[in-house]
Amino acid sequence: MKFIQMTHWLHQGNIHNQCSLVALPNLIDLITTCIDHPAAANQTFLVSDGEDLSTTELLQRLSRALGKPARLLPIPQSWLETALTLVSKRAIAQRLCGNLQVDISKTRDLLDWTPPVSVDEALRQTAQAYLQNLSKPKLDKSHKQ
Structure with a gap:
């Protein structure tokens, strides 16, 4: 989020990987369901x-x-992976471009469970908390009382 706030253009505009995310409310709901x-x-x-x-x-x-425009440059994924590999950042390339999916069909079927919070709602809540945290005054740790 900090990167999106500070940067005018992002070069990750053409990455076609697939990743699973989990919002904290969904994790808590599943744990409660399992109990x-x-x-x-x-x-x-x-x-x-x-x-x-x-x-x-x-x-x-x-x-x-x-509430920011998505200014994504459509640089081909292969170019991004090659560039990061050339500068010894292969692990970053794998995290940005690789797939990381989980299959929750067993969870859905056996427990009749559906995530209560959508991806967009979870991102909205996360962004709201991030923006609220930005507006809080930072404590100056250099002055001890």
């Missing part, structure tokens, strides 16, 4: 918000949640 649901005993469940996003889609939606 109460008899079918949850001795099971392992994966959790996400139920909608996978590419890095480009995430930046677009996060920009919208922050």
